[in-house]
Amino acid sequence: MRTDGMGNKIFLIALLCAALGLFLFIRPRLFAPEPRPSLTDRLPESEVLGRFYLLDVARETSSMLFYHKIPFRDLVSYDFLLSQAKSFGLDVQKPGYFFSDREGEWGAFLHVTDSSRVPNGIARLQQFVDVQDSVVYQRKTHFLPKQNLFIFTDKSYMFVYHGAKFKSRLSRVLYAKHGDIGENWKLFNSLQTFRNEKLVVFSNDKKLRKYGVEYGLFAHDSDSLSFKLKAYIKSTQDIRIRMKENGIAFKRGRAFVILLFVTGHFPDISVHEPAEDEQG
Numbered sequence: 001m002r003t004d005g006m007g008n009k010i011f012l013i014a015l016l017c018a019a020l021g022l023f024l025f026i027r028p029r030l031f032a033p034e035p036r037p038s039l040t041d042r043l044p045e046s047e048v049l050g051r052f053y054l055l056d057v058a059r060e061t062s063s064m065l066f067y068h069k070i071p072f073r074d075l076v077s078y079d080f081l082l083s084q085a086k087s088f089g090l091d092v093q094k095p096g097y098f099f100s101d102r103e104g105e106w107g108a109f110l111h112v113t114d115s116s117r118v119p120n121g122i123a124r125l126q127q128f129v130d131v132q133d134s135v136v137y138q139r140k141t142h143f144l145p146k147q148n149l150f151i152f153t154d155k156s157y158m159f160v161y162h163g164a165k166f167k168s169r170l171s172r173v174l175y176a177k178h179g180d181i182g183e184n185w186k187l188f189n190s191l192q193t194f195r196n197e198k199l200v201v202f203s204n205d206k207k208l209r210k211y212g213v214e215y216g217l218f219a220h221d222s223d224s225l226s227f228k229l230k231a232y233i234k235s236t237q238d239i240r241i242r243m244k245e246n247g248i249a250f251k252r253g254r255a256f257v258i259l260l261f262v263t264g265h266f267p268d269i270s271v272h273e274p275a276e277d278e279q280g
Contacts (some may be wrong), residue, residue, distance in 0.1 A: 032138035034140050035178040039097070039109060042173045045182040046099035047205040054092040055082060055197035088124075089117030089159065105163030111156065118153045136170055184239065187215070194219040195233045212237035224276075 043049075058078045065073035074080060085092040091111040100106040103182040112118065122142055125131055132143045142151040152170060159173055181189075185265040197219040204215035217232040 014096075015255060037176045037178045037180060039111065041178060042157070042176040043097055043109065043185050044051075044099055044107065044169050044172045045183060045184050046105070047101040047192055048099065048102075048203045049160050049184055050098045050199070050201045051187050051188075052096050052098065052200075053198040054085075054096055060198065061222050061227075064222050064227065066224075074273070081123060087117065088121030089114035090121075095147050103223075105162075105165060107161040107169060109158065110158045112153060112162075115153055115155045118158070122151070136167060138172055139174070141170075190219065194230070209236070 003091060020121045055078055057078055062073070062077055065076065081092060089112055091113045094111040096108060098106060098108040112233045123229075129144055130146060132145060134141050134143050136152075139152065142277050144151075148162055148164045148168075150159075152159040153171070154163070159170070161169060163169075177190070184202075184204060187204065191202075194217050196201045199220060201218040202215065208216065212235050214234045214236045216234070221228045221230065
């Protein structure tokens with residue numbers, strides 16, 4: 001009987017130890033605070049999305065602006081933007097994001113390193129334009145009535161908005177959950193095309209689909225003399241470009257350019273290497 005009683009006690013102690021260990025293991029997961037959403041979790045959906053590295057774009061386009069003597073070229077130079085960003089607590093070395101639509105609505109996001117410095121930037125802005133303070137969702141917001149521009153600053157980001165839907169857009173920004181990234185942003189961020197470009201524009205607007213376009217990506221290259229736009233279009237339809245097997249063709253080694261005007265239906269445009277009796 002004593003042996004049975006001792007065994008029961010040992011079993012009970014082991015069971016209590018196991019329960020305590022299990023509690024200590026799951027306790028951090030049960031009571032841990034929910035992770036804060038990242039900036040990409042907060043981004044609103046729209047017809048056009050984009051990513052930019054402000055300093056890199058400024059450095060790349062600076063020579064072109066100075067060559068053509070653009071009046072405001074000093075205000076968008078690399079050194080000026082970097083110094084101003086540091087003074088006002090903004091991190092312009094991290095990627096910024098923007099969204100827009102055909103109705104003129106747009107918004108942009110920048111990272112903030114020191115939100116206590118942002119009021120200095122607002123005070124500087126007030127020297128040039130009318131800036132009014134307002135409260136939306138019990139959060140202080142700055143409004144530029146002449147420009148119809150809103151500026152909202154949190155500890156880690158700044159949201160600049162132009163349009164008529166500021167309250168609904170800010171609601172998305174403020175109350176987003178961790179991992180709650182929009183479907184369009186998720187697709188855009190997963191693409192490897194133009195991954196290393198400093199300014200990329202993305203759209204998969206439903207109006208493009210009637211032309212057989214799933215989505216489009218746009219980037220640019222520039223130097224002191226020119227600005228070049230690069231495009232990547234993913235089609236849901238066969239573009240019907242084939243290699244010709246006979247007929248008139250270009251002579252071997254001769255350069256040529258084919259211009260395609262995208263109308264939603266691609267013509268049969270193709271080239272082939274000519275046979276020996278076609279050369280000469």
